[in-house]
Amino acid sequence: MHLWGDFLFEAITEKFEGVVRRLRGKAIITEKNVADAMREVRMALLEADVNYAVVREFVKTVEKKALGADVLKSVSPAQQFVKIVHDELVELMGPVEPGIPQPDSPTIIMLAGLQGSGKTTTAAKVASYLLRKGRRPSMVAADVQRPAAVEQLKILGGQLGVEVFSGEGKAPDICVRAVERARLVGTSDVILDTAGRLHIDEEMMMEVKDIARRTEPHQVYLVCDAMTGQDAVNSAKAFDEELSLDGVILTKLDGDARGGAALSVKAVTGKPIKFIGVGEKLDKLEEFHPDRMADRILGMGDVVSLVEKARETVDAEEAARMQEKMLKAEFTFEDFHKQLGQMRKMGGIKDILSMVPGLGSQMGGLDISDGELTRIEAMIQSMTPAERRKPDLIDQSRRRRIARGSGVQAEDVSGLVKQFRQMRDMMQAIGSGRVSPSSLGTLMQPGAKIKGFKRRSKRKRRPRRRHR
Amino acid sequence: MVLGGFLDKLKRGLSKTRRVLSTPVGELFRRARQVDAAFLEELEEILIGADVGVETTMSIAEDLRRAARDTGTADPEELYGILKRDVESRLRKGESDVTLADSSPTVILVAGVNGTGKTTSIAKLAAYYMGQGKKVLLSASDTFRAAATEQLGIWADRIGADIVRHKMGSDPAAVAFDACEAAAARGVDILIVDTAGRLHTDSNLMRELSKIKSVVARKIPGAPHEVLLVLDATAGQNAISQARNFKQAIEITGIFLAKLDGTAKGGIVVAICDKLGIPVKFVGLGEGADDIEPFDAELFSRALFE
Numbered sequence: 095m096h097l098w099g100d101f102l103f104e105a106i107t108e109k110f111e112g113v114v115r116r117l118r119g120k121a122i123i124t125e126k127n128v129a130d131a132m133r134e135v136r137m138a139l140l141e142a143d144v145n146y147a148v149v150r151e152f153v154k155t156v157e158k159k160a161l162g163a164d165v166l167k168s169v170s171p172a173q174q175f176v177k178i179v180h181d182e183l184v185e186l187m188g189p190v191e192p193g194i195p196q197p198d199s200p201t202i203i204m205l206a207g208l209q210g211s212g213k214t215t216t217a218a219k220v221a222s223y224l225l226r227k228g229r230r231p232s233m234v235a236a237d238v239q240r241p242a243a244v245e246q247l248k249i250l251g252g253q254l255g256v257e258v259f260s261g262e263g264k265a266p267d268i269c270v271r272a273v274e275r276a277r278l279v280g281t282s283d284v285i286l287d288t289a290g291r292l293h294i295d296e297e298m299m300m301e302v303k304d305i306a307r308r309t310e311p312h313q314v315y316l317v318c319d320a321m322t323g324q325d326a327v328n329s330a331k332a333f334d335e336e337l338s339l340d341g342v343i344l345t346k347l348d349g350d351a352r353g354g355a356a357l358s359v360k361a362v363t364g365k366p367i368k369f370i371g372v373g374e375k376l377d378k379l380e381e382f383h384p385d386r387m388a389d390r391i392l393g394m395g396d397v398v399s400l401v402e403k404a405r406e407t408v409d410a411e412e413a414a415r416m417q418e419k420m421l422k423a424e425f426t427f428e429d430f431h432k433q434l435g436q437m438r439k440m441g442g443i444k445d446i447l448s449m450v451p452g453l454g455s456q457m458g459g460l461d462i463s464d465g466e467l468t469r470i471e472a473m474i475q476s477m478t479p480a481e482r483r484k485p486d487l488i489d490q491s492r493r494r495r496i497a498r499g500s501g502v503q504a505e506d507v508s509g510l511v512k513q514f515r516q517m518r519d520m521m522q523a524i525g526s527g528r529v530s531p532s533s534l535g536t537l538m539q540p541g542a543k544i545k546g547f548k549r550r551s552k553r554k555r556r557p558r559r560r561h562r
Numbered sequence: 563m564v565l566g567g568f569l570d571k572l573k574r575g576l577s578k579t580r581r582v583l584s585t586p587v588g589e590l591f592r593r594a595r596q597v598d599a600a601f602l603e604e605l606e607e608i609l610i611g612a613d614v615g616v617e618t619t620m621s622i623a624e625d626l627r628r629a630a631r632d633t634g635t636a637d638p639e640e641l642y643g644i645l646k647r648d649v650e651s652r653l654r655k656g657e658s659d660v661t662l663a664d665s666s667p668t669v670i671l672v673a674g675v676n677g678t679g680k681t682t683s684i685a686k687l688a689a690y691y692m693g694q695g696k697k698v699l700l701s702a703s704d705t706f707r708a709a710a711t712e713q714l715g716i717w718a719d720r721i722g723a724d725i726v727r728h729k730m731g732s733d734p735a736a737v738a739f740d741a742c743e744a745a746a747a748r749g750v751d752i753l754i755v756d757t758a759g760r761l762h763t764d765s766n767l768m769r770e771l772s773k774i775k776s777v778v779a780r781k782i783p784g785a786p787h788e789v790l791l792v793l794d795a796t797a798g799q800n801a802i803s804q805a806r807n808f809k810q811a812i813e814i815t816g817i818f819l820a821k822l823d824g825t826a827k828g829g830i831v832v833a834i835c836d837k838l839g840i841p842v843k844f845v846g847l848g849e850g851a852d853d854i855e856p857f858d859a860e861l862f863s864r865a866l867f868e
Contacts, residue, residue, distance in 0.1 A: 141615070142799070211677060243709070243713075245708070246712075246713075247708075294825060321675070321801070323826065325824065325826035
């Protein structure tokens with residue numbers, strides 16, 4: 095969940111930060127200041143597209159708890175209030191059992207949802223996830239409605255090296271035959287990619303029910319677009335009623351969608367969000383963690399997630415070292431360079447920075463893409479070992495040499511060095527606990543650009559960041 | 563435009579899916595004795611539930627409050643009319659007809675985030691113009707998503723439109739370039755350029771989009787004549803962010819509101835028209851190539867409330 099890009103949940107977070115600021119310094123939680131704070135919470139949730147009925151319930155519960163006797167006696171009302179909102183969010187979004195259970199071989203996993211929610215891409219992402227877990231999945235192209243959907247899944251299967259079953263005829267028949275074949279071939283899991291359908295399209299809902307009846311899937315997941323508005327509850331409820339869902343996969347969370355649908359869907363179906371889609375690359379599927387999501391909503395950042403993600407791509411020891419370095423800010427350009435490759439695997443520096451507590455709201459103006467990482471890499475490669483270890487060495491003439499060597503302007507180099515130093519100080523400040531994340535604004539002005547990171551000249555290179 | 567057509571199509575959509583486009587607003591006004599605080603609160607909830615958004619909803623409610631005060635009326639019937647006209651006028655901000663080139667071809671560039679229904683909407687647009695006797699060419703400039711060109715190709719076959727396409731992974735701007743040349747050479751009336759879905763927060767991909775646009779502009783004077791953003795009617799407040807970013811990158815001239823045949827009300831367009839002055843030009847009402855209607859603010863506002 096954590097590689098959500100910098101904007102994710104930012105607005106919710108900002109709102110909550112505002113609420114907390116307001117409550118901070120007040121001696122006790124009174125009816126009056128709770129009411130004010132709750133109005134803000136309500137607005138923030140509504141603007142994040144949480145269904146209004148869900149919001150109403152949420153606000154009621156939090157209000158009741160906030161006004162309880164324990165709260166009034168508490169030492170820090172602000173902390174108490176944050177905890178109540180946080181716990182309530184966790185409660186609303188949890189609990190989640192991690193992973194996809196495998197009660198049988200093959201385990202049948204069915205994906206369903208509205209048109210355009212991202213089922214086909216998600217099917218491939220689930221397959222990729224299972225591959226990473228050492229399983230041997232196959233996929234079934236059961237979307238015979240949308241033109242070329244079968245072709246699309248085959249291409250994605252080809253990219254992953256995962257077998258894709260397809261066939262002529264009706265979707266339920268295709269699925270039944272595919273499951274039989276999977277049994278013969280001995281794949282560990284079969285992922286059914288069904289056609290997108292409106293929850294009120296009776297004929298199509300009959301079809302998907304028929305698929306479920308005849309293949310008896312072990313897991314049925316609703317694929318839901320994180321950008322969905324108030325209507326998320328209607329479709330989720332309908333799919334749950336017809337298919338009795340086991341979970342939800344929330345897609346397109348790499349944009350700036352605030353993802354209120356996550357709260358809504360969980361609230362009306364009671365079914366857990368299992369995974370989130372955080373990018374177009376096929377490995378961009380992550381397990382959902384309600385507590386971290388709540389932390390994130392409350393502006394507490396996501397260092398734990400960072401560490402975990404790092405662990406998946408590098409070994410555990412390396413990950414611990416890396417986190418320590420990031421927080422203690424002992425890392426040099428040399429370390430930075432070494433980590434560039436890993437960073438890419440982890441989703442790029444922007445994602446990493448966005449996971450640092452308190453930085454979420456400071457990152458608005460940053461614009462660092464993988465392409466820019468290449469440029470940074472070039473600059474670092476043009477430095478001498480000594481310069482990499484001690485960036486302070488880099489004076490004007492060294493700057494010019496580095497710029498020449500990497501094909502950038504001298505000011506790009508100074509921008510990189512300056513920003514690198516700033517970043518290091520920032521991390522150090524967080525690591526040592528001297529600075530609370532939310533006061534980082536003074537270290538890094540919102541909207542600050544990393545000069546050296548920003549492409550300045552028009553270049554021929556095609557901006558592609560996509561899978562394959 | 564043919565007003566009847568819009569309603570007919572809506573009704574057909576309704577019967578197919580037992581869909582109810584209308585919100586309980588009509589009901590609310592009918593049973594209300596007077597417009598008071600409780601009434602306004604209920605109205606706000608309905609509007610927010612239709613994805614109109616908190617800010618725009620508050621502003622609409624405020625207008626109504628003011629109207630009640632100024633006219634000294636608390637008569638629901640009267641205020642009902644005021645509400646519908648209020649929403650309609652918000653929808654009319656920035657209103658303009660679809661721009662067709664003085665001399666062919668007219669180029670329509672279509673963009674949007676992933677999964678909003680770009681390719682299907684393009685097929686509908688093509689069918690719509692072919693129905694008017696126009697010669698239509700499609701540019702398969704979504705070269706990124708697996709099988710996207712195949713998908714558009716199948717639609718082109720179904721409706722009998724010409725298509726220009728390259729291999730998957732090739733430069734989308736190059737496809738548009740070739741399509742422009744083909745359009746000029748073949749005497750095409752309408753060239754519709756499909757593009758890959760992209761998140762509006764991805765600056766690289768937004769740059770790619772403006773490159774496609776400038777290639778088209780260099781190739782055909784005055785092109786693109788329309789730049790349509792396809793929005794999913796089920797989208798919530800994020801659609802505002804989408805519209806804003808796409809407007810900034812490629813100056814969209816209008817919105818194609820897709821998937822209005824579900825239970826979502828598409829109320830977010832009220833906020834978008836109101837705040838950004840981007841008009842809605844078409845609505846998509848189903849999966850067939852002819853499930854398209856030009857947008858009508860009055861009917862949409864009525865459909866939303868009756």
